[in-house]
Amino acid sequence: PTETPTNTPTATETPTHSPTITSTPTQTPTSTPTNTPTPTPTFEEPTPPPVQAPDLTIDKSHTGTFVTGGTGTFLLVVTNVGNIPTNQPITVTDSLPFPLTLDGMPSGMGWDCSGSAGTSINCTTNAILAPNNSLPTITVPVSIGQTILTRIENTAVVTTSNDLNPDNNSSTDEVLLQSTARTAPAAGPLALALAIATLVGVGFRRLRRRS
Numbered sequence: 001p002t003e004t005p006t007n008t009p010t011a012t013e014t015p016t017h018s019p020t021i022t023s024t025p026t027q028t029p030t031s032t033p034t035n036t037p038t039p040t041p042t043f044e045e046p047t048p049p050p051v052q053a054p055d056l057t058i059d060k061s062h063t064g065t066f067v068t069g070g071t072g073t074f075l076l077v078v079t080n081v082g083n084i085p086t087n088q089p090i091t092v093t094d095s096l097p098f099p100l101t102l103d104g105m106p107s108g109m110g111w112d113c114s115g116s117a118g119t120s121i122n123c124t125t126n127a128i129l130a131p132n133n134s135l136p137t138i139t140v141p142v143s144i145g146q147t148i149l150t151r152i153e154n155t156a157v158v159t160t161s162n163d164l165n166p167d168n169n170s171s172t173d174e175v176l177l178q179s180t181a182r183t184a185p186a187a188g189p190l191a192l193a194l195a196i197a198t199l200v201g202v203g204f205r206r207l208r209r210r211s
Contacts (some may be wrong), residue, residue, distance in 0.1 A: 001108065003135065011132075016134055025130050035133070041202050043116055045203065049178070050083060051164060051206065052083060052084050052192075053082055053083070053084060053162055053163070053164035054080050054081055054082035054083075054084055054085065054086040054129070054131070054161075054162065054163060054164065055082030055083075055086075055160070055163060055164040055168070056078055056079070056081075056082075056086070056090065056129075056158050056160055056163050056169060056188050057078070057079050057081055057091065057168045057169070057170075057171075058077065058078050058079075058156055058157065058158040058169065058170065058171045059076070059077045059079070059171050060074060060075070060076050060155070060156040060171040060172065060173040061074070061075050061142060061173055062074050062075065062154075062156065062173055063075065065178060066144050066176070066177050066178065067144065067177070067179075067180060068099070068144050068145065068146050068147060068176045068177055068179050068180050069092060069144065069145075069146060069180040070098075070143075070144050071141065071142065071143055071144065072141075072142050072144055072175075073139060073140065073141055073142070074094075074139075074140040074142065074154065074199070075135065075137050075138070075139060075140075076094070076108075076123075076137070076138040076140065076155075076156050076171075077134055077137050078090060078092065078128065078129070078134060078135045078138075078158050079132075079133070079134040079135075079137075079189060080129040080131055080132065080133055080134075081131070081132070081168075081173070082131055082163075082164050083131055084169065085128050085130045085131065086127075086128055086160055086162075087128065087162070088160050088161040088162055089123065089124055089125065089126050089160065089161075090125050090126075090127070090129065090135070090158065090159070090160045091108050091122065091123070091124045091158070091159050091160070091199050092111075092122070092123040092124075092156060092158050093119055093120075093121065093123075093139060093156070093157050093159075093183070094120075094121040094140065094156040094157070094158070095119055095121070095155075096119040096120075096121070096142060096153070097153065097154055098145070098147065098149075098152075098153050099144060099145030099147040099149070099152075100119070100142045100144060100145070100152070100154070101118040101119055101142065101143050101145065102115045102118050102119065102121070102140070102141070102142060102143070103141040103142050103143040104141040106121050106123055106138055106139065106140045106141075107138070107139055108123065108135070108136045108137055108138035108139060109136040110123065110125050110135065110136055111123045111124070111135075111136070111138055113122050113138065121140060121156075122138055123138050144177065146179055146180075147177065149176045149177055150176065150177055151172050151174065151175070151176055151177065152174075152175050152177060153172050153173070153175070154172065154173050154175065155170055155171065155172040155173075156170065156173075157169055157170045158170075158187045182196075
């Protein structure tokens with residue numbers, strides 16, 4: 001007899017599914033960079049050095065009282081207010097206003113002065129004038145003519161070729177004029193007799209009118 005094979009059922013394994021673990025990444029906070037402002041550079045211009053040059057000024061004044069018909073004196077003083085000595089000739093000019101005229105030649109130690117037309121003054125020197133120093137005074141004698149003016153102004157000017165500031169190169173002096181006192185001439189004997197006769201005549205006529 002033929003043996004029939006017996007089929008033995010094979011056990012089927014049911015797979016077991018293991019849960020998949022999903023890891024959630026932890027987010028690390030990102031730091032926001034802070035913008036630090038860049039300082040703006042400041043540029044300072046260097047102070048330029050002072051200009052090296054002489055700077056002349058002049059001062060004009062007068063002495064005493066100016067009376068018409070008399071005489072007077074002006075004084076001119078030149079000063080260097082710059083920062084180096086002068087190295088060129090220095091010239092002072094002055095034009096006298098009416099009613100003034102020169103009463104002699106202007107003068108000053110070291111100055112070479114001249115006058116023309118009785119009213120124009122020109123004085124020159126080659127002296128070296130150090131900073132913050134003054135030259136010898138120029139003296140200008142004048143005659144004062146008759147006038148009805150009571151006030152006049154007189155301006156003097158100083159120049160040199162390399163002067164730093166020409167705006168301070170002049171000086172004006174204001175002068176008050178006084179009129180000459182006039183007195184009546186003394187009466188002579190004849191004038192006195194006439195005055196007496198006139199008074200006597202006037203008195204006699206008044207007496208006759210009353211009578």
